[in-house]
Amino acid sequence: MANKNVKNYWKRNLTYLVILLSIWFLCSYGAGILFKDSLNTLKIGGFKLGFWFAQQGSIYIFCIIIFVYVWLMNKLDKEYDVDEK
């Protein structure tokens, strides 16, 4: 496998990480902590929005992030021919 190929593979992986970890940060530290007071002025059902992110929403989003990463990486592994046989 060419060296350059591996470098590109790693770069793509890092790009995915930066994007997904930004979402991870925004939904928990952002919506659940830093901006919760302003989000709390909005409501969905009986939940204040900031409170909902802190106690429910962020957890659902965490699950989605991991499965999206699994899907992206499986595709990427194949594309760069570094997947496991």
Next chain:
Amino acid sequence: MDVKMWTYIIVGITFAFYIGIAIWTRAGSTKEFYVAGGGVSPLANGMATAADWMSAASFISMAGLISFMGYDGSVYLMGWTGGYVLLALLLAPYLRKFGKFTVPDFIGDRYYSNTARTVAVICALIVSFTYVAGQMRGVGVVFSRFLEVSIETGVVIGMIIVLFYAVLGGMKGITYTQVAQYCVLIFAYMVPAIFISLALTGNVIPQIGFGGTVSDGSGMYLLDKLDGLNKELGFDAYTEGSKSTIDVFAITFALMAGTAGLPHVIVRFFTVPKVKDARKSAGYALLFIAILYTTAPAVAAFARTNLINTVSNKEYVNMPEWFKKWETTKLIKFEDKNGDGKIQYVKDPTTNELTVDNDIMVLANPEIANLPNWVIALVAAGGLAAALSTAAGLLLVISTSISHDLLKKQLKPNISEKGELLAARIAAASAVIVAGYFGIDPPGFVAAVVALAFGLAAASFFPAIIMGIFYKRMNMQGAVAGMIVGIILMIYYMLKFKFGVFDGGKEAVEGLKNGLWFGISPEGFGSVAMLANFIVAIVVSSFTSPPPAHVQQIVENIRVPRGAGKAHSH
């Protein structure tokens, strides 16, 4: 049938089941003992990881804590789940590709020195022992309440069971019992939650009932009602909380990084066959954990509403039976300060007459909600499953650290396969006994330290592993200096602000609160110590020589999935 009979039956069946699995899956080689032979399916590993991870604290204490803390309790919810994102994206796949048995194995090889390996072993032992003592204590508490034996007897029974399947089956036995324990604990958690949600809000799904209206005809949202009740009694509004933003931020971060750095969780990802499976099983693990973790805050809010409605300003003589029962365990205390025969439950400590221990909210919930006896017994079995599964995972880390990382890798490199396996079993057995001793006779510091195990893991392992994968230039000197600075700083802060060691003991702790660095409590200080670890490591490594070529090759190699064999020792 009464609760006690039901408890004997349900706990008896689950225990027989765990022992049966242990006999069926006993380990024949070190590879089976350390990593279950490396052939666990991602789904099974996800379940096992969930049980491994969710301890007595998650099952018994967490909803109670949130119930009293309201919004502030979110730190546990986000902190203990968000760590899995870090695990899945930053650690698990690469450590799986690396393909050894333990976390100190990785640290020792990546930083090419036995010094680094030894520092890692010591950190692993500190983290695991503090954590396991709390689990054995949890087992004792559940037994003493539901089977009316002494806490000591309860701990001994728990020790025998764990001894049996951890020593006999190693990782292989533990994995499959954890799968069974997950099923028991999640069922035991959900059944009462669903019943209570239905009764209080008319909605079967607790996560939705949580945001729904109370079914007393008022049409009020549950959370609005709870905010009102809390404020009426002088507490902070349930959805607002009282911790400073920086503290909430720091605690959440310390718990996340700590979760990702806990050795007993990381080793679970060595048991799957492929890198791909390591990623996927982290996803399954979080999914299984999320079922409990999104239910817990709902249970917390229901329990709080029920509690206030039942006790506030009510005659003491009219209290239901569960109230009296828990009073005898001293987990509920009532003192009629103004002598009116009614219970005043308020924030102001001078007029408050009721103290309720966090731990009873989940355990007493089925009784508070008048659920049938078998549900109460089920909760006892669930609490035991949660405590035992975590204890077993931790004991395995302790025994592996000793037989593999110290004995095989350092003291006696040519020990035979059989000899190593025997050593692992002896180490596991000794660890159970030490843990049991801590459980029966906890030195004052144990209970408080459990919550800090995360800070310790965040301050020591997390940076060393992350930089080992993502920063090729990181060398032995940097990593070792970072780990030592991180863990010592964390221990110092803990001793100073949690135990008042330098200022005359526990009584001094309250007075020291104004001196907290950046206003961060000891539980959140792991974030700061972790940052210190990163900075020290990077500075030191930039003044010392880069790692040798073969180590840089290792880093290159773990970054691509292809060529991952099953975990091996050489």
